[in-house]
Amino acid sequence: MDIVRILIAILLPPLGVFLQVGLGLQFWLNILLTILGYIPGIIHALWVILRK
Numbered sequence: 001m002d003i004v005r006i007l008i009a010i011l012l013p014p015l016g017v018f019l020q021v022g023l024g025l026q027f028w029l030n031i032l033l034t035i036l037g038y039i040p041g042i043i044h045a046l047w048v049i050l051r052k
Contacts, residue, residue, distance in 0.1 A: 002050075010045075013030055013044065017049075020048055026048050
């Protein structure tokens with residue numbers, strides 16, 4: 001399942017974070033990072049998914 005989340009995080013970073021942690025602080029932070037720049041959103045999403 002992690003591989004699917006990683007692929008989703010690359011395509012749609014906020015969705016990958018949402019699938020991992022739900023509607024929490026990390027989700028909203030990822031939306032902000034994705035709006036400011038797509039690459040920071042991807043990096044943050046991968047960090048959240050791989051951190052567990």
